[in-house]
Amino acid sequence: MVRTLIVLVMVLLFLWLIRRRLVHIDLSFPWFLALFVLGFAYNNPLIDNYLTKILAVSYPIYAVIFLTLFIFFGLITVVLIKVTRDHHRQIQLLRALARSDLTRQDARKSAIEK
Amino acid sequence: MAESAAIAEKSVLVLIPAFNEGRSAIDVAASVLRLGVAYRPLLIDDGSSDPIDPKSVPHGALFFRCPFNAGIGVATHIAFDHAIARDYDFVVRLDGDGQHPAERVPDVLAPLLRGDADLVAGIRTNHGAGQSVRKVAKLYYAAIATLLTGGKAPADVNTGFFAANLAAVRRLSAVELERFPEPQMYVSACRMGLRVASVEVEQTPRESGASTLNPLRALAMFYRFNLFVIEWLLESGRSWSAR
Numbered sequence: 001m002v003r004t005l006i007v008l009v010m011v012l013l014f015l016w017l018i019r020r021r022l023v024h025i026d027l028s029f030p031w032f033l034a035l036f037v038l039g040f041a042y043n044n045p046l047i048d049n050y051l052t053k054i055l056a057v058s059y060p061i062y063a064v065i066f067l068t069l070f071i072f073f074g075l076i077t078v079v080l081i082k083v084t085r086d087h088h089r090q091i092q093l094l095r096a097l098a099r100s101d102l103t104r105q106d107a108r109k110s111a112i113e114k
Numbered sequence: 115m116a117e118s119a120a121i122a123e124k125s126v127l128v129l130i131p132a133f134n135e136g137r138s139a140i141d142v143a144a145s146v147l148r149l150g151v152a153y154r155p156l157l158i159d160d161g162s163s164d165p166i167d168p169k170s171v172p173h174g175a176l177f178f179r180c181p182f183n184a185g186i187g188v189a190t191h192i193a194f195d196h197a198i199a200r201d202y203d204f205v206v207r208l209d210g211d212g213q214h215p216a217e218r219v220p221d222v223l224a225p226l227l228r229g230d231a232d233l234v235a236g237i238r239t240n241h242g243a244g245q246s247v248r249k250v251a252k253l254y255y256a257a258i259a260t261l262l263t264g265g266k267a268p269a270d271v272n273t274g275f276f277a278a279n280l281a282a283v284r285r286l287s288a289v290e291l292e293r294f295p296e297p298q299m300y301v302s303a304c305r306m307g308l309r310v311a312s313v314e315v316e317q318t319p320r321e322s323g324a325s326t327l328n329p330l331r332a333l334a335m336f337y338r339f340n341l342f343v344i345e346w347l348l349e350s351g352r353s354w355s356a357r
Contacts (some may be wrong), residue, residue, distance in 0.1 A: 102176050106196070
């Protein structure tokens with residue numbers, strides 16, 4: 001009961017973050033999926049036992065920890081790719097802005113000097 | 115004398131990136147203007163917390179303020195973009211902290227004017243001075259750069275004082291330069307087949323501000339350089355196996 005409640009609170013918190021526009025809805029999907037998978041895995045002994053067997057680990061908790069790390073690594077990678085793309089766009093915009101501003105300044109100064 | 119007459123017919127864009135070094139960067143820009151009409155200083159405030167007032171920039175100098183700290187590599191790209199757009203003959207970079215003497219710019223430009231080089235590094239005769247960790251790091255960069263370029267890289271691959279002709283600028287603008295881009299830039303220039311030369315320059319003490327190279331950033335720089343080396347080795351291996 002407590003486990004289910006915790007998962008539910010986390011889901012609600014996440015939905016609140018999306019509603020407040022603190023997390024972009026498209027970017028939130030992998031996180032929501034991860035929360036769903038992990039919440040389901042924690043609450044389902046059948047899945048835990050299956051993962052324990054598949055991963056050949058001694059205890060179900062190790063399988064869940066492994067799954068958590070795997071999902072977090074995936075999520076961080078997704079976010080890093082997104083941040084890197086945005087960083088490149090930001091730099092391109094900055095360079096375009098500088099190009100136009102400096103061209104204008106240079107043309108004006110050259111005209112005055114002549 | 116012949117060189118100073120030759121430079122008068124050319125146009126030189128002098129990049130002065132500054133991060134919290136407003137006063138000294140403005141002095142550097144003024145020193146560049148005193149060199150002659152061929153020189154156009156380009157002062158870039160790289161998102162300083164204490165921004166440079168555009169009104170205090172000397173008349174005749176260009177000024178651009180980055181809304182955030184983008185790094186010296188991005189400032190270098192901005193200068194390269196502008197030099198290409200306005201057809202400048204040469205681009206020179208001087209640090210905004212006043213460590214690179216502006217009066218040595220004509221000496222660094224001389225090999226370019228003679229047509230002996232495409233890129234000239236103003237190597238610091240006193241660059242070995244400082245903390246021992248820094249010394250070891252600089253030796254490491256120099257040794258790896260020498261190995262990668264077959265001895266063509268300058269002895270000091272960390273110097274930010276350089277001059278390049280427009281052909282080199284066009285080629286180097288394709289390289290992605292970000293924070294502390296110097297070692298990568300010199301190695302890339304050698305790999306591209308550009309003629310790289312060196313001129314010895316005495317580095318003067320910093321006039322204002324502090325080095326942006328704190329231990330964490332130094333570690334990040336070390337990490338970035340090694341990744342660049344690994345990438346280069348993988349690329350070389352690929353092209354070697356394709357032969």
